[in-house]
Amino acid sequence: MSLFSQIKGSLAFLCYVINTLFWVIPILTFGIIKLIPLNWIDKVCSYVVDHCASAWISVNTLTEKLFHPVKFEVTGSNDFDKKQWYMVIANHQSWVDILVLQRLLNGKIPFLKFFLKQQLLYVPVLGLAWWALDFPFMRRYSNAKLRKNPKLKGKDIEITRKACEKFKTKPVSVMNFVEGTRINPTKHQKQDSPYQHLLKPKAGGMAFALSAMGEHINKLVNVTIYYPEKVPSFWEYLCGQTKHIKVDIQISDIPTRMRGDYINDRQFKIDFQEQLNQIWQQKDQQLTQFKQSSAIDIVKVSKSTQAKQKG
Numbered sequence: 001m002s003l004f005s006q007i008k009g010s011l012a013f014l015c016y017v018i019n020t021l022f023w024v025i026p027i028l029t030f031g032i033i034k035l036i037p038l039n040w041i042d043k044v045c046s047y048v049v050d051h052c053a054s055a056w057i058s059v060n061t062l063t064e065k066l067f068h069p070v071k072f073e074v075t076g077s078n079d080f081d082k083k084q085w086y087m088v089i090a091n092h093q094s095w096v097d098i099l100v101l102q103r104l105l106n107g108k109i110p111f112l113k114f115f116l117k118q119q120l121l122y123v124p125v126l127g128l129a130w131w132a133l134d135f136p137f138m139r140r141y142s143n144a145k146l147r148k149n150p151k152l153k154g155k156d157i158e159i160t161r162k163a164c165e166k167f168k169t170k171p172v173s174v175m176n177f178v179e180g181t182r183i184n185p186t187k188h189q190k191q192d193s194p195y196q197h198l199l200k201p202k203a204g205g206m207a208f209a210l211s212a213m214g215e216h217i218n219k220l221v222n223v224t225i226y227y228p229e230k231v232p233s234f235w236e237y238l239c240g241q242t243k244h245i246k247v248d249i250q251i252s253d254i255p256t257r258m259r260g261d262y263i264n265d266r267q268f269k270i271d272f273q274e275q276l277n278q279i280w281q282q283k284d285q286q287l288t289q290f291k292q293s294s295a296i297d298i299v300k301v302s303k304s305t306q307a308k309q310k311g
Contacts (some may be wrong), residue, residue, distance in 0.1 A: 001239055008198035009239030015289065016060060016238075021058040021186045024129045031132025043169055049132055050111040057106040064103065068240035072104070079157040080108040085171050085216050088112065090223035091198055091283060092177040093231045100225055101175065102247060109221070110171040115160075115205055122132065136163035138205070160205065164212035174217065176206050184210065197287040201280045207262035210254065217254065224248040224283050226290035245291045 029051045034045040062071065085108050090101060098114070103111060111133070121127045131137075167174065170259045179199040180185065180257055195198050210217065228244040236242065258275060260268035 001236075001241065005241065009235060011119065012063055015063040015067070017224065019056060019059045019063065020125060020129075023052050023059075023262075024125055026052050027056075027129050027132045031087050031128075034132075046166075053111050053129075053133055054106055054210045057102045060099070061066070061106070064084060064099070068120070068238060068242070068264050068273040070242055071244045073244065073246045074249065075247070076102065076106075076249040078249070080105075082110060083171055084109070084110070084219055085167070085213075086110070086173040086219045086221050087206065087217055088221040088223065089177045089178050089206065089279075090175075091287070092179050092182050092227060093225065093227070094182060094237075095234045096227075096232050096237045096242070097177075097182075097225055099237070101223060104223075104247060104249070105173070105221075109173045111282045112173045112175045113167065114175045115163075115209075134163065134166055136160060149240050160208040161212045164209055168212060170217050173310065174209055174213070176282075178202055178206055195280060197285040197291075198280055198284050203269070203276045204262060205274070207258075207260075207269075207272050210259055211262060214259075220252050220254050222250040222252070222279060222283070224286045224290075225276060226287055226294075228290070228294040248286055248295070
């Protein structure tokens with residue numbers, strides 16, 4: 001990586017920090033005001049913080065275009081409605097996935113609400129901003145800990161239910177990386193995943209959210225992200241090492257068969273997981289197609305370069 005690229009990356013990072021500090025002030029202010037136990041105050045403040053967060057993402061996008069422009073090749077659906085409730089799912093490879101999703105969906109659908117690990121609440125500045133934006137923070141317990149303290153069982157479900165109750169008051173986009181973690185070769189091998197490019201999807205969080213939201217949420221946005229050169233780290237992305245990103249977006253109605261009691265209805269649990277597995281199989285095929293088309297593009301560029309050199 002050249003010194004010039006690292007300088008650009010540092011400037012981009014500085015712009016991100018300044019932009020974050022600027023917008024986190026009104027987000028936190030109205031987030032605290034929301035604590036006043038009056039429904040109309042909560043609703044008004046929720047709209048304000050979401051608009052501030054959307055502006056935050058818009059300025060970040062300008063920074064990206066200025067310091068590390070990327071060519072996005074987007075296929076699929078684009079029939080969005082900001083007055084609609086959405087469930088958004090995507091494959092997860094890097095922290096850059098979040099920037100990609102925010103850039104492509106910001107302003108087209110209601111502001112994305114991510115389910116986050118409890119530890120992320122303590123990230124300086126950002127943790128408080130995510131709290132003010134009503135991002136649900138999930139605490140996962142190991143089987144050993146659950147056996148030691150059975151009262152902890154179902155805590156995640158209760159957190160999901162409470163978060164989704166808030167989401168019913170106005171349109172929202174609930175984002176879920178159903179793999180649960182970023183993929184890497186070690187995790188892929190350890191999991192013995194049946195997919196070539198993906199980890200196994202975990203159905204619980206998505207099923208609980210759909211159940212808690214009921215008929216409020218009826219659209220599924222299925223996003224497939226592919227990095228032709230390599231999966232970038234956040235720093236590599238800032239330094240302009242990512243030149244091209246392919247994204248496929250599919251919008252569909254959420255069928256009634258994907259709504260039910262995931263905890264107590266064993267047959268529904270099996271059926272839901274099978275439906276999600278089918279979606280993941282199609283996503284794996286899409287990633288294979290992306291990879292093949294990228295390989296063809298590389299060959300074409302190589303031949304073109306060779307022809308120019310001969311000329």
